[in-house]
Amino acid sequence: MSDLIRLSAAELAERIAAKEVSAVEAAQAHLDRIAEVDGAVHAFLHVGTEAALASAALVDEQIAAGQRVSALAGVPLALKDVFTTSDMPTTCGSKILEGWRPPYDATVTTRLRAAGITILGKTNMDEFAMGSSTEHSAYGPTRNPWDLSRIPGGSGGGSAAALAAFEAPLAIGTDTGGSIRQPAAVTGTVGVKPTYGGVSRYGLVACASSLDQGGPCARTVLDAALLHEVIGGHDPLDSTSIDAPVPSVVEAARLGASGDLSGLRVGVVKELGGEGYQPGVRASFDEGLQRLEKLGAEIVEVSCPHFEYGMAAYYLILPSEVSSNLARFDAMRYGLRVQEGASAEEVMALTREAGFGPEVKRRIILGTYALSSGYYDAYYGQAQKVRTLISRDFAAAFAKADVLVSPTAPTTAFPIGEKVDDPLAMYLNDLATIPTNLAGVAGMSVPSGLAAEDGLPVGLQIMAPALGEAVMYRVGAAFEASRVADEGLLIAPEVAK
Amino acid sequence: MSPDSGAISRDEVAHLARLARLAVTDDELDTFAGQLDVILGSVARVGEVAAEDIPPTSHAVPLENVFRPDELRPGLTQEQALAGAPAAEDGRFRVPRILGEEQ
Numbered sequence: 249m250s251d252l253i254r255l256s257a258a259e260l261a262e263r264i265a266a267k268e269v270s271a272v273e274a275a276q277a278h279l280d281r282i283a284e285v286d287g288a289v290h291a292f293l294h295v296g297t298e299a300a301l302a303s304a305a306l307v308d309e310q311i312a313a314g315q316r317v318s319a320l321a322g323v324p325l326a327l328k329d330v331f332t333t334s335d336m337p338t339t340c341g342s343k344i345l346e347g348w349r350p351p352y353d354a355t356v357t358t359r360l361r362a363a364g365i366t367i368l369g370k371t372n373m374d375e376f377a378m379g380s381s382t383e384h385s386a387y388g389p390t391r392n393p394w395d396l397s398r399i400p401g402g403s404g405g406g407s408a409a410a411l412a413a414f415e416a417p418l419a420i421g422t423d424t425g426g427s428i429r430q431p432a433a434v435t436g437t438v439g440v441k442p443t444y445g446g447v448s449r450y451g452l453v454a455c456a457s458s459l460d461q462g463g464p465c466a467r468t469v470l471d472a473a474l475l476h477e478v479i480g481g482h483d484p485l486d487s488t489s490i491d492a493p494v495p496s497v498v499e500a501a502r503l504g505a506s507g508d509l510s511g512l513r514v515g516v517v518k519e520l521g522g523e524g525y526q527p528g529v530r531a532s533f534d535e536g537l538q539r540l541e542k543l544g545a546e547i548v549e550v551s552c553p554h555f556e557y558g559m560a561a562y563y564l565i566l567p568s569e570v571s572s573n574l575a576r577f578d579a580m581r582y583g584l585r586v587q588e589g590a591s592a593e594e595v596m597a598l599t600r601e602a603g604f605g606p607e608v609k610r611r612i613i614l615g616t617y618a619l620s621s622g623y624y625d626a627y628y629g630q631a632q633k634v635r636t637l638i639s640r641d642f643a644a645a646f647a648k649a650d651v652l653v654s655p656t657a658p659t660t661a662f663p664i665g666e667k668v669d670d671p672l673a674m675y676l677n678d679l680a681t682i683p684t685n686l687a688g689v690a691g692m693s694v695p696s697g698l699a700a701e702d703g704l705p706v707g708l709q710i711m712a713p714a715l716g717e718a719v720m721y722r723v724g725a726a727f728e729a730s731r732v733a734d735e736g737l738l739i740a741p742e743v744a745k
Numbered sequence: 746m747s748p749d750s751g752a753i754s755r756d757e758v759a760h761l762a763r764l765a766r767l768a769v770t771d772d773e774l775d776t777f778a779g780q781l782d783v784i785l786g787s788v789a790r791v792g793e794v795a796a797e798d799i800p801p802t803s804h805a806v807p808l809e810n811v812f813r814p815d816e817l818r819p820g821l822t823q824e825q826a827l828a829g830a831p832a833a834e835d836g837r838f839r840v841p842r843i844l845g846e847e848q
Binding site for chain 2 (some may be wrong): 348349350351352443444445458484487488490554557559560561563564571575578579580581582583584585587588589590591592593594596597598600601604606609610612613614616617620626627629630631632634635636637639671672675686687688689714718
C-alpha cells in the first residue's frame, strides 16, 4: 500500500503545496488503491480516471507557476452520486437514472473543482438516499471495510467505505436523517451534517427538501473542517441557503485539538442512548463522557421529551416530501422510459415501476397516503407540529448546554441482509440522528472506539445549535485528539481481495 | 377510515400506487400492504402528542421569500436540455400520447 493513501487530507495538501508530492501522484495512488480494493468494497459506482488526472495535472501546473492554491488543492475526493456532475453519470443509486449525464454541475461540485480538489468518482448509496445500509442501491451493496460481510451504513455507505478503505481521504455525503453520520459511525470515520441551509442544495437530487443537507466526510475532524469551508456558504441558486458567513470551523478544529474544553457544557440527552442500544455502543459512549469530562467539560443531563416521537414524525414528513419530489421522474424529459407506444400515463407508471426499487416505492406510497385528504391532519399536519416541539426541545437543551451528545447509531455495523426486508427495523438505525434534521441544527459523528463484543467502530454524535458548527468542531477535535493519543486512529483491517 | 383503526388494506395500497403512477405487481401489493401496515402502526404514534395549539413547522429555518433582479442570464441550450431526453424531435421533447382514444 502506498504511504500517500494513509495521509490525512491536510498532510497531503501540505506536501502537494510544498512540491514534495505532485497532485497527479496523489490521484494515481488513490486510483491504484481503488483498482486494488474496490472490487471487494464496491464504494464507487463510477471512477473518472481521466478527469481526475487532468484536474490534478492542472493543480500541479498552478503550483509550478507559483500560483496561490486552495488549502485542499490536489487532494482526492469521493463524491456521493446524488450531486450532479456534468462530466460523469449521476444515478442516485437508481435504475431510473442509469447512465444519466446531467447538463450542469451542482454548486458543491463547482466549489470542489474551484478549490482544485480531485474528484475521483461517484460513490454508491441507497437509492435516492433512502436507507441506512446501502443495500437499497440498484447497483448492489457497498461492503464495510471493517468486515466485508457487513453494511457500511447508509445512505452514504459508499462515501464512508471509500474513506475507511483508504480509497480517498475526503468524501461528500448528504444527510436527511443520518445518512452522513450513521455511515461515519459504523466505518470509524468522521461525518458532519451542517446546519440546514449551510451547504447549497443546488444540483443535489432531492430526497426530502426540508431535511436534506450535504456535508463533509473525512478520517479526521480537521480534514472535515477544511472541506466544510470549501463547500459551505451562501448560494443564490438555492433559495434555502443561509445568507451568512460559514462558521470558522477550521480555526475551531485547530483550537479543539489542543484538548482543553474547560468551561464548556456538554448535554447528555436522556432520551437518546437507553433501551435498544448495543452494550458495546453504550459502554463506548460512557467512556466518551468520561473523556470529555477529563478534558474539562461539564457534563449535564438534558431532557428532550419529544425526541421519542422524532422517528414517527420523520417517517411521515420524509415520505410526504419524497412522494412529491420523485414525481419528477416521469419518463418524459430525462431518465428511463419503458413501453414506447402506450399512453403517457401508462408509460409513466410502467417506467416508475421498472426504475424504482422497493424502498423508494414504499416511501412514495406512504407519502401519498399521509398527504391524502382525510389523513392529512392526523398524519402530516400532526407530524409538523411534533417537529415544532422537537425544535423547542433543542432550544431548551441548548439553553443548558453548549453541545449535546449521544451515541450516533444504536448498533455497530450489522450483517448485510439482516434488516433489508424489515423496513421498520432499518428505520430504527436513525433514531438518534433524526431529531437534528427535523430541527435543522448541526450534528457530527466522530469515532469513539470499538465495541468490546464485536470489535467494530462506534461513533459519538455531537449536536450544536443552528450555525453553531464552530463549537461542535472544537469538541469533536478535542475528543479525537485525546482518544487518538490514548488508542490511536481507528484503522480498518487490510481489505481481503 | 380513521387513522386509529390502524390497518391499511391491499386495495388501499393499490389505489395509492395508482395515484402515485406506480404499476406495482400483485406480489408487491402483498408485501407492501403488510409492511406499510406495520410502518403506519408505528408512525401513528405522533397522534399521542398533545399538540393542538402548536404551530406546524414545514421548514426548520425561518426564511423569507428570496428575490433576485429580473435580468437575462445564460441557461441551458436547447441541445443541452434535450440531451438526456428519452426521445426528442424537432428540438422538442417527444412524449407518448397524452389523451385517450375516446377523448
